[in-house]
Amino acid sequence: MIESSIIDGIVKKYYDVSEVENTRYSMVFHIQGRGNEKTFGYLLDELDTVGATAFTNDFPDSQIIVINNGNVSRERRGLKTLMLFLSMAALIYTGSVYYSSYYSSDLIYRNIIYGTLFYAIPVIFILLFREAGKYIALRKNHIKYNFPIFVPSPGLGTLGTINSNKNQFRDSKSMIEAGTFSLLFGFFASVVLIIAGAAIMPYVNYSSAIHSPISALNFPLVFPLALDHLFPAYIIPDPLELAGYVGIITTALNSMPVGFMDGGLVFSGILGKQFKYASYAGIAILLAASILYPYILILVVLSVLLGIKGALPMNNFFKPRASVKWLALVIVVIVLILGFAPLPLHNTNSNNVAIPDSCYIMQQNNTGNVSVNITVQNHGVNISPLFSVTPGNFTVKGFTQNKTDTIYTLELITYNHNYSGRKNFTITVDTGMRSVQKTVSVYFLKPDSNMHINKAPGPESLTEKEYKPFNITVFNYSNRTLNAQIIPIFNGTGLYMIGYPVNNTEIELNPYSPGGVFFGIPGKGNQKLTMVSYDPGNLKLIILEHGGQALIVNINILPEPQPKTLSPPGIFPTINYTGYYYMQLDTIHSFYNF
Template structure:
C-alpha cells in the first residue's frame, strides 16, 4: 500500500509540473488526474509530459470526459524487441524472391530462357530494383515522420512472396503509442506520398521503355492462361503524356510502376490499421469508425466484381476494423494538415481501380471457312463432278481461340461409297512434295489460318446422283471442340 501511495505521489508530481490537478482517482493499473489546461499550451505541455514519462515506462492519455479534461496514466510493460537481424534476413529473402519474379518477367518479355545472366541482370534492374525502391521509400516516409515526432519505430520488415510480385510489401512497427492527431496524420500520409513520388517516375520510365522497345503481344496465351492489369486514372494520364503503341507487351518496369500505384491506393483505403485508417482517424476522430465500416462495406460489394477486395476486407477486419485513439485525442489539426489529409482522398481516387486484375481464360476453338469466301463460316457445301475423276476440294481452317492448336481432321464416307470404291484423302504439303493421308493434321497459332485440300477419288462405276461426305475436326490436346461440315457431291 505504501508503494502504491508513493507511486501515486510520484506520478502526481510529474503531471502537476505541467497541469494543475484538482482531482485524482485511482483504479487498478490506472491513475486518473482531472486537470485544468490552457488551449494555447495544451499540446506542447502534454508532449513534454509524454517525453518525460516514456523513459519511466508510463503512458499518459489525454481525454475529454463530460466536459472535463482527464489525464489517465498507466504503467507500460517492459517490451522486448527482435534484433535487426530479422529485418536483414527478411530483406535478403525479399530481394531474392523479387529478383526471381523480375527474371520471370524479363524472360517472358524478351522470349528468352529463364535461367541466364541476362534475365538475372535485366530482371533485377528493370523490375526488382524499381519495385523495391517504391516500397522502401514508402516505409521510409513512415519511419522518417515517426522519428520526427519522437515516436520509436522499427526498421521495415519486408515480406517475401511468390511471383508475379515476389513480395507482399513491407511494414514498420510503432514501438510507442502515437502522441496526437497531428503525428497520426503525418506518419500515416508520409508513406503514400513518399511512395507515390517514386512510383510516378517509375511508371513514366516504364511507359517510355514500353514504347521504345515495343514488342508485339505473343500470338498465343500460355498454358496457364494470362493476366491483364487495368490502369487507374493516374496511369491513364501518364499514358496520355507518354503514349505507347497498341497491342504491345508492357515493359517489366511499367508493371513495377503499376504495382506502386496499386499499393498506394490499397494503403489509402480509410479503414482499420491501413494508412488511410490513420489519416481518417486524425481527420475525423471517433467518427472515422463509420468511415471504416463504410469502406469495408464498399470492399465487400466490390468483391462481387473482383474477389480480391473481399479478401482484403477480411484481412482488415482480422487486424482490427477500428483505429485506437492517439494519446492526445483532444487537440485537433491545423488547416495545413487538414488540406494535406484531404489530399489522401485525391490520391486514392487517382490510384484506385475497381477491377485491378482479370484472368484471361484459355479459349480453344476453330472454324471451317470457304475457300472462295474465307470470311464465311463453312457448314455445308456442294459441287458437281463426273465419274472416274479426281477432285481437289479446298477449304480454310481458322484458329478462333487464343492458344496454339493442333487440329486433327477426318472424313466420314458411308459404307456404300466405300464399297463402290470412293476414297477421300487429305493432302499434306511439305518441301519435298506432298503426302496423302486419311487424317489431316494442322498446327495453328491463335488467329492463324491455313488452306487445306481434300483429294476425292470418284470411281468409274459411280452412279449419277448426290453423295454425302462429312469432314470433321477436333483439337487434339483437349478432345474438344469437335466441328464438322457436310459436303454434297453431285455425280453427273
C-alpha cells in the same frame, strides 16, 4: 509503476491538477484547462526520460493518464523480419517468372538475377520510399518510427505494408501527416519507375524473344487518365515498368480507410472515435474485391488481427484544422481512385486480335495482291505484333492507330503465282499476350467458256426478293458432264438452295465449307437451281469448275415483309444448317471483267 512523486511533479509542471488517482498500473490526473498542443508534447518528452508515457481522456472531464512505458508491448521484430523475407521471396519468384516468360529465357540463374534487379528490388524500393515519407512525418512530430509489417502475396508478390500497431502518435495531425506523406511518396516513386521502365524498354518489333505471361491487366485509372498518351490501356509492361504498376496498386490498397493502413491513419485522424465505422466499410470493400482477387484476403486478415479500429492519438484534446483534414482527404481519395484495381492481375480468354472472316477473289491472270486488314488491341508504343503467312510471302503495307486499336494492312503476295481455284492462307498474329491463327480463302478464277447462266455470258446481275424462291439455270455448252461447286460470298445475306440434292429440302450455302455444294450438268444440257434468301443484301454467287474456271452472278436481295407462316430458315425442312454467315463486301478484292 515509477515513483508516483516523480510523475506527480512532472505533470504538475505543465498542467493545473485538481485531483490525482493512483491505480496499480496508472496515475490519473484531473486537470483544469488543456494547455496547448506543444504543452502535451513537452510532457511526453519529459515522461519518456523516466520510462513513462501518457494519453488524454476528455470524458467526463479533462484527464491525463500516465502509464509505465513497460506496459506498452514491444516490437515483434521476428515477425516483421519473417514477413519481409516472405515478401522478398514472393517478389523474386514473381519477377523471375515474369522475366523468363517476357524474354523467353530458359536460364534459371539469369531469370532470378534479372527478375530480382528489375522487379523485386524496384517494388521493395517503392515500399521503402513510402516508409521514408512516413519517417519524415514522424520525425517532424518528434515521434519514434517503427518498421511496418510487409504483406507477401502470390500473384503480384506483395500487397504492400501495414503500419505497426505499436506506433504512438502524439496527436491527430501527426497521424494525418504520416499517412499522407507515405501515400504521396509511394505514388510518386511508382510513376517514376513506370516512366523509367518505358524509357529503357527496347524500341523493336515484337519477336519470340518478348512474350508476356499475362493475358490481361486491369490497370489503375492513372493510366487512362494521366498517362494515356504514353501508356495505352493494353500495354505489355517491361518488368521495371510492371514494378511501378504494382507500386501504384499497393499504394492505392493502403489508402483504404482500414485499421493501421496509411488510409486508416488519415481517416482516424479526421474522424476520431467515429473512424471505426469507416474501417468496417473499408473491410467490406476489400472483402468484395477479394471475390475477384482472392489474395486481398491476406490483407484483410492481417488488418483484423492488428485491429480494425486502428490507431488513436495520445492527445485528443485538440483536433486538426479543417483545411488540413480536407487536403489530406483529397490526397487519399485521388490516390485511391487513380490507383485502385479490384482485379490487378488475371487471365482471360478474350481475343485481342480480329482477323476478318473474308473470302477474296482474284482476276484471271493474278495481276494484283490480296490485302487483309487485321485489328490488334494497342499494347503500347514500343512493341508491334509479329505476323506470318503460310504459304507464300507478305508485306505490311501500313497501319492506322487510335487509342485502343491498331489496324495493320497485310498484303499477301499472290501476283504472278500460278494459283487456280480456291487457295487457303493461314495468317498468324503473335501479340505477346496470345497467338492467333486464322485461315482466309482466296479464289483465283478464270473465265469459263463452257458454262453460261440463263443462256447469257457472265457475269450477270439479278434482283430478287427476300423470302421468295428464285431460279438460276446453268447451261453446259460442252459435250462432257461438268461438275461444279456453288460458292456464295455475301453481306448480311444467308442463301439456301431448295430441292437439291434432295427434294423438299433446303441446304445452306457456306463459302467456308471445305467440300461446298456440288452439282453436275450433262453435256449440252442444263441444271436449274432454286434458291431463297432470308436476309436482304448483296451477294456474289460463284459457280466454280475444276482448274479455277468459273461463272459469277451478282444478286441483289430486296427486303420484303416476313410471311406470318415463315420462321426462317424454313420453307422446307433444313439440312446442314449451322447458322447465318455474315460477310463484308468491302473486304472482297475488286472484281475484274474477263
